Amino acid sequence: MxxxxxxxxxxxxxxxxxxxxxxxxxxxxxLLFLLGILAVQVKSDLAIPENSAKFISIYLLFAIGFKGxxxxxxxxxxxxxxxxxxxxxxxxxxxxxxxxxxxxxxxxVANAAAIAAAYGSVSAVTFVTAITYLERQDLEFGGHxxxxxxxxxxxxxxxxxxxxRKYDRDEVAMPFxxxxxxxxxxxxxxxxxxxxIIGYLANDAQxxxxxxxxxxxFKGFLAxxxxxxxxxxxxxxxxxxxxxxxxxxxxxIIPLVNGSITAWVSHxxxxxxxxxxxxxxxxxxxxxxxxxxxxxxAAPKANPGIYLxxxxxxxxxxxxxxxxxxxxxxxxx
Numbered sequence: 001m002x003x004x005x006x007x008x009x010x011x012x013x014x015x016x017x018x019x020x021x022x023x024x025x026x027x028x029x030x031l032l033f034l035l036g037i038l039a040v041q042v043k044s045d046l047a048i049p050e051n052s053a054k055f056i057s058i059y060l061l062f063a064i065g066f067k068g069x070x071x072x073x074x075x076x077x078x079x080x081x082x083x084x085x086x087x088x089x090x091x092x093x094x095x096x097x098x099x100x101x102x103x104x105x106x107x108x109v110a111n112a113a114a115i116a117a118a119y120g121s122v123s124a125v126t127f128v129t130a131i132t133y134l135e136r137q138d139l140e141f142g143g144h145x146x147x148x149x150x151x152x153x154x155x156x157x158x159x160x161x162x163x164x165r166k167y168d169r170d171e172v173a174m175p176f177x178x179x180x181x182x183x184x185x186x187x188x189x190x191x192x193x194x195x196x197i198i199g200y201l202a203n204d205a206q207x208x209x210x211x212x213x214x215x216x217x218f219k220g221f222l223a224x225x226x227x228x229x230x231x232x233x234x235x236x237x238x239x240x241x242x243x244x245x246x247x248x249x250x251x252x253i254i255p256l257v258n259g260s261i262t263a264w265v266s267h268x269x270x271x272x273x274x275x276x277x278x279x280x281x282x283x284x285x286x287x288x289x290x291x292x293x294x295x296x297x298a299a300p301k302a303n304p305g306i307y308l309x310x311x312x313x314x315x316x317x318x319x320x321x322x323x324x325x326x327x328x329x330x331x332x333x
Contacts, residue, residue, distance in 0.1 A: 035230060039231060061124055111302050148282060233313035280330070
């Protein structure tokens with residue numbers, strides 16, 4: 001009996017994660033991300049036109065919002081959904097506070113607040129990549145998770161600015177009311193919420209009419225977008241590494257801890273492996289679109305050469321290589 005238990009334990013905690021890790025490392029989307037980094041290192045002229053990259057990001061946000069809203073229309077708002085949303089909002093509010101006091105020992109108040117906001121907020125691209133990962137496991141997630149994605153954007157930005165105001169008022173360059181307005185009306189948040197509502201209102205026939213656009217070409221656009229993300233990451237790696245090892249350490253540890261804790265705690269209120277996994281991904285991810293845009297206005301003394309590469313060049317690839325197999329394993333226990 002003991003030998004059987006030990007065999008099961010080894011299979012679950014050693015062999016299964018390695019299989020998932022190897023599978024994830026051969027994902028074309030991830031390989032294109034690495035190709036983008038390589039292109040910068042070898043000084044290639046490979047580039048995605050700025051307008052094209054912007055269009056692809058708009059498309060991805062619309063597609064996940066619309067599909068999530070349509071799924072939400074077929075779902076019931078029960079206690080599990082409410083608990084998931086509650087946990088997500090609590091995480092988006094508490095994670096920035098914890099991160100702020102941890103990193104403040106190594107960084108200025110302005111930089112600590114920006115890092116805290118980034119890691120309390122979420123990455124829509126990481127969320128989209130996680131969708132394709134979950135599909136390879138033949139698992140689904142609830143449409144309400146798209147609403148969770150949208151709801152987690154703003155609270156972290158607000159908390160980051162509040163921390164900045166409390167510990168260094170001279171650093172805040174914009175009134176809090178304007179920061180709050182920007183956090184709520186940020187383009188990515190507005191597009192996600194808007195497409196979520198549109199998808200919710202669309203009937204099955206209307207959703208099927210645009211399915212070739214929202215579903216069939218989704219993975220192709222994601223792959224090209226990750227190529228662009230790799231190029232953008234590669235351009236910032238040099239300056240980032242010159243800042244020292246602390247930023248790299250935090251960018252690796254913070255997501256793995258947050259994601260693992262969430263994947264485990266979510267067993268207490270969610271019965272869906274897919275939902276637990278997606279929630280873990282959201283809490284583990286870091287924003288490199290909404291937060292940098294907000295902090296550029298609210299805290300111009302914060303150095304984007306620190307918090308942006310942390311989220312994009314370190315945390316993002318850590319999540320899609322090591323993080324996803326780890327969170328999936330814990331969520332499925």
